Amino acid sequence: MKTxxxxxxxxxxxxxxxxxxxxxxxxxxxxxxxxAMNGIGMGAAVTFVLICSNxxxxxxxxxxxxxxxxxxxxxxxxxxxxxxxxxxxxxLPTIYESLGLYLPLIVVxxxxxxxAESFAxxxxxxxxxxxxxxxxxxxxxxxxxxxxxxxxxxAGSIFGVHxxxxxxxxxxxxxxxxxxxxTFIAVFGFVSYLLHKRKKIKSFKLSRLPEAAKExx
Amino acid sequence: MGAxxxxxxAAVFVNNxxxxxxxxxxxxxxxxxxxxxxxxxGVAVTFVMTITCLITYPIYTYLLVxxxxxxxxxxxxxxxxxxxxxxxxxxxxxxxxxxYKAMGIYLPLITTxxxxxxxxxxxxxxAQMMSLLGIASMNMGIAVLYGxxxxxxxxxxxxxxxxxxxxxxxxxxxxxxxxFPIAMITACFMAMAFYVFSLx
Numbered sequence: 001m002k003t004x005x006x007x008x009x010x011x012x013x014x015x016x017x018x019x020x021x022x023x024x025x026x027x028x029x030x031x032x033x034x035x036a037m038n039g040i041g042m043g044a045a046v047t048f049v050l051i052c053s054n055x056x057x058x059x060x061x062x063x064x065x066x067x068x069x070x071x072x073x074x075x076x077x078x079x080x081x082x083x084x085x086x087x088x089x090x091x092l093p094t095i096y097e098s099l100g101l102y103l104p105l106i107v108v109x110x111x112x113x114x115x116a117e118s119f120a121x122x123x124x125x126x127x128x129x130x131x132x133x134x135x136x137x138x139x140x141x142x143x144x145x146x147x148x149x150x151x152x153x154x155a156g157s158i159f160g161v162h163x164x165x166x167x168x169x170x171x172x173x174x175x176x177x178x179x180x181x182x183t184f185i186a187v188f189g190f191v192s193y194l195l196h197k198r199k200k201i202k203s204f205k206l207s208r209l210p211e212a213a214k215e216x217x
Numbered sequence: 218m219g220a221x222x223x224x225x226x227a228a229v230f231v232n233n234x235x236x237x238x239x240x241x242x243x244x245x246x247x248x249x250x251x252x253x254x255x256x257x258x259g260v261a262v263t264f265v266m267t268i269t270c271l272i273t274y275p276i277y278t279y280l281l282v283x284x285x286x287x288x289x290x291x292x293x294x295x296x297x298x299x300x301x302x303x304x305x306x307x308x309x310x311x312x313x314x315x316x317y318k319a320m321g322i323y324l325p326l327i328t329t330x331x332x333x334x335x336x337x338x339x340x341x342x343x344a345q346m347m348s349l350l351g352i353a354s355m356n357m358g359i360a361v362l363y364g365x366x367x368x369x370x371x372x373x374x375x376x377x378x379x380x381x382x383x384x385x386x387x388x389x390x391x392x393x394x395x396x397f398p399i400a401m402i403t404a405c406f407m408a409m410a411f412y413v414f415s416l417x
Contacts, residue, residue, distance in 0.1 A: 023246075026239075026242040026246070027242045027331045028239075030242060031238070071299060074296075078292040078295050081291055082289070086288060101335060104290070104334070105240075105331045105334060105335055108329045108331045110243060113329060173408070173412060174237050174239070175408035177239070178404040178405035179401070179405040182398040182401025182402040182405065185398045186394050189393050189398075193393065
């Protein structure tokens, strides 16, 4: 089977963007987008865990019995999260501090389990690694752009560089997080709808609430 | 008594798990279509969160810390929670079929709920808990109490949200705003209301 890397890349970053289209992993997205830098830190951590867990799930997909696959996936993910946590604690303590509670919570981040279940357990190692990489990039981009816009509006700076004294407190608070995320999903959905109408991208689906996806867990 | 009250106020209102700390957003958006479902989910989460604190806090303090195995906390916690949820499900099925019927469908979803792992991770960080609650020392009683009231805060948020969403479902909404975006904007107004508690 020939792997279609272009489609995987397109899916991860645009058509099935985990943050803006699938709306998975909402907790860190809402909590950490106060600063653009957090987006890069969290994005890098999640991307690393995604690639590693996808590779291992894909390698072990014929060994793990179907009945215990979810605990097995969780064990693989928890191992890599522990590695990321120890490495960040030792070498990048500032990022470790700013991610705080949301670093161990990568274990229960739905993006990673969802990709392990729906992609890596059905595809080869190379395709799974590519899927992890591009899903991670999609997540990082979404978080960083949202973080940047909240930082500009809420703190008057970008990546910690001071721009001006004008700031709207609302965007730095939790209400601003929900507002920004909602607006981004709506705008992203609308733009991809327009692109779809002009035949720029092939597949298009409206973002929906995850009832159906969650019930099979 | 003062510590008791500050735990309640901090856990339920000021640091509400959903709208202030952003934990458990998935069920908050996913299971808030009807009030009865939301209430069932809230009760199930509260139950699991309380028992999680009761088990993970002693495991961390009396087992992992003396053995210098703190780095295993994530793996240990997630397995304790998964096993716990499975056990609660079996016990309920055997001894209280009515309660199982009411809570059963939500239990499997709880393992991957970040509110549960979040509370387990939060209560073992004694320095942060002490500054959060304004108390002098941390012990197991406070950990369990915090777990229970944080769950209650989650229930409050999800039930209020389901009420709002039942109203919104009747409104004509642009198809690009339907679903997630409008739910997020509703949550935004809830977060504004909860923000008031942090000012007192």
